[in-house]
Each structure stands twice: as structure tokens, then as C-alpha cells.
Amino acid sequence: MSPANIISEAARKELDIIGITDHNTTRQCNLISRLAEEKGIFVMQGAEVTTKEEVHCLTFFENNDTLRTFQEFLDENLPDFPNNPLIFGHQVQVDEDEIIIYEEKKLLVNAISKTIKEVEVFVHSLNGLFIPAHIDRRKNSIYSQLGFLPENMKADALEVSRATTPEQFSASHPEIIKYPLLRSSDAHYPEHIGTAFTVWHINEPTFTEIRLALRGINGRKVVTG
Amino acid sequence: MKITDIISALDLKVISGKSGLSNEATGGYVSDLLSDVIGNSKEGQIWITLQTHQNIIAVASLKDISAIIIVKGFIPEADTIEKSNTENIPVLGTDLDTFNITGRLFELLKKE
Numbered sequence: 001m002s003p004a005n006i007i008s009e010a011a012r013k014e015l016d017i018i019g020i021t022d023h024n025t026t027r028q029c030n031l032i033s034r035l036a037e038e039k040g041i042f043v044m045q046g047a048e049v050t051t052k053e054e055v056h057c058l059t060f061f062e063n064n065d066t067l068r069t070f071q072e073f074l075d076e077n078l079p080d081f082p083n084n085p086l087i088f089g090h091q092v093q094v095d096e097d098e099i100i101i102y103e104e105k106k107l108l109v110n111a112i113s114k115t116i117k118e119v120e121v122f123v124h125s126l127n128g129l130f131i132p133a134h135i136d137r138r139k140n141s142i143y144s145q146l147g148f149l150p151e152n153m154k155a156d157a158l159e160v161s162r163a164t165t166p167e168q169f170s171a172s173h174p175e176i177i178k179y180p181l182l183r184s185s186d187a188h189y190p191e192h193i194g195t196a197f198t199v200w201h202i203n204e205p206t207f208t209e210i211r212l213a214l215r216g217i218n219g220r221k222v223v224t225g
Numbered sequence: 226m227k228i229t230d231i232i233s234a235l236d237l238k239v240i241s242g243k244s245g246l247s248n249e250a251t252g253g254y255v256s257d258l259l260s261d262v263i264g265n266s267k268e269g270q271i272w273i274t275l276q277t278h279q280n281i282i283a284v285a286s287l288k289d290i291s292a293i294i295i296v297k298g299f300i301p302e303a304d305t306i307e308k309s310n311t312e313n314i315p316v317l318g319t320d321l322d323t324f325n326i327t328g329r330l331f332e333l334l335k336k337e
Contacts, residue, residue: 053276053278115277115278115302116278117278117302138260143260144258144259144260145258145259145260145276146259146276146278146280147259147260147262147263147280147283147284148259148280148283150278150279150280151279151283
């Protein structure tokens with residue numbers, strides 16, 4: 001999953017927009033975003049946060065300032081527990097020549113010390129998007145960890161994995177339909193990129209337009225692929 | 226066994242839900258996955274967990290859990306405390322970890 005591999009696979013699959021959300025880090029977003037731009041692909045930059053309850057939540061930020069502030073939040077709240085590269089691999093950040101420029105020493109798969117509510121509030125204070133991830137999964141999902149959707153949760157959308165569809169999952173969980181529903185690949189390997197996707201009715205691929213679509217404003221909308 | 230008797234035997238702190246202290250505990254259940262508690266806990270059990278999110282109260286109420294013990298000195302969120310008071314489900318605290326408090330509760334309930 002090097003930046004170049006991600007982009008060439010996304011281009012081959014003719015994706016117009018991709019989300020880059022590493023576990024508890026945003027450090028590789030900027031480079032991927034730049035490489036993607038050259039191929040006409042728009043990148044939603046963010047992270048897949050593991051909250052204190054071990055719920056995985058997608059977060060996205062509109063600009064590099066807020067992305068950086070969120071990275072500081074992650075650095076502050078990720079426990080100081082070292083990664084074991086023999087088990088989890090090396091957690092590296094590379095440059096465009098795939099030269100390693102940074103290695104994260106703390107274990108990224110760990111849960112941060114902030115609750116799902118605290119993460120939501122912080123993300124929204126940065127005008128970002130907060131989306132509980134793969135809610136259909138029996139591991140690290142809002143349903144597995146917290147049993148059901150918390151009352152009055154301020155999510156911009158909910159994501160289902162490629163193992164189901166929004167139609168299927170909402171049939172057994174009708175309470176989710178008050179949120180926009182996304183379906184994405186959660187690709188951890190290049191071959192999984194694009195195996196599930198969401199169609200957006202927007203004027204142009206920008207963060208602002210995506211936000212409008214999530215809110216269903218001015219004819220923008222989300223259509224699941 | 227009455228929750229109040231368990232509190233004094235195990236030196237638990239009453240965090241909230243005082244109106245439910247006369248509940249009777251019929252056994253215990255230990256899990257940090259709320260989906261698992263919904264699926265497998267039984268009416269009257271005391272539930273031991275490290276989760277502090279407000280959903281624990283709704284799960285306890287749904288399953289008629291007699292009380293919740295929060296381990297390792299964790300403090301529940303404000304909305305959890307509030308819901309525990311309205312749902313009359315005692316939230317109790319211990320500085321012990323799950324292994325140790327579970328062992329003690331098990332020994333205590335075994336005597337009954």
C-alpha cells in the first residue's frame with residue numbers, strides 16, 4: 001500500500017474520489033493527495049480513529065491546518081506503547097521516491113484515550129467529518145462495542161463494509177436511515193481498492209461539495225454504489 | 226445477595242443509581258463488548274466492565290442487570306451517571322482490575 005500503488009490502483013479502477021484514513025495517523029495523507037491530484041483523483045484526507053471504547057471512526061478534514069491539528073490530537077492521545085514491527089510491521093511514512101522519512105514508534109492499532117463523544121466533538125470543532133466505520137462488522141464497530149447507536153450521536157454519515165449494503169443492513173437496523181449511508185472498501189491491500197464504493201451527486205469533487213451531499217443540500221446527494 | 230451487601234463486602238464505591246441499591250444480584254457477567262452483554266447476560270446479574278459510555282445503562286436496563294461495576298477506578302461520563310440515576314441502575318466503582326474483582330465477587334456469591 002505505498003502511495004504510488006494506491007494511486008495507480010485507484011486510477012485503474014477509475015475512482016474519482018478516495019479516502020485515506022490510516023489507523024490513528026494522518027501522516028501519509030498529504031503526499032497521496034498530491035500524487036492523486038496529478039491523476040485527477042481527489043483525496044479526502046483523515047484518519048480511522050480507534051476511540052477509547054475501541055470503536056473505529058472515520059474522520060476527514062478540509063485543509064492541512066485542521067489535519068495537522070488533528071494529528072497533534074492523535075499524538076497526544078495515543079498511548080505511549082511501542083510498536084513491535086515483527087507483529088505489526090514497520091509503521092513508516094515515505095516520500096514520493098518511497099524513501100522512508102518517518103517511522104511511528106508508538107503502536108498505531110491501539111485505542112486512543114478519548115471517548116467516541118470526545119473524538120466527535122473535537123472533529124466537529126475543526127469543521128471535519130465524523131463517520132463511524134464499518135458499522136456492520138462484529139469487531140471494532142459501534143454496534144459490537146456499544147450495542148447500538150448512542151442517543152443523539154452527531155455523525156455526518158455511517159459507513160458499512162463491503163460485506164453488506166446499506167439496504168441490507170438498514171433492513172435489520174432501521175434506526176440507521178436517519179444518517180447518510182456510505183459503503184466503502186476499507187482496503188488494506190491494493191487489490192481491495194474500489195471493491196466497494198459510494199456514488200456522489202455533486203458538482204465537483206471537493207470537500208465542500210461532499211459535505212453538501214451528506215447534508216442533502218441543493219440537489220447534492222449520496223447514492224450507494 | 227443484595228447489592229448493598231456486595232458493596233460492603235467488596236468495598237465498592239457507589240458512583241450513581243442509588244435508588245437501585247436494594248436490587249438483588251443473582252450472579253455475575255463480565256464483558257466489555259456491549260453487543261455480547263445484550264446477547265448473553267442474564268436478568269439479575271451484576272455486570273463487570275471497563276466501558277463507561279452511556280450505552281452501558283441502556284444495555285443494563287434492557288437486560289435487567291442488577292448493577293454495574295466499573296473497574297480500575299474509571300469514572301463514567303456525566304451522561305452515564307445521569308442515565309443511571311434515572312434508570313435506577315447502580316453504577317459501582319472499584320480500583321481493582323477485572324480479574325481481581327471478578328474473583329472476589331465469584332467467591333462471595335459462591336457462599337450463598
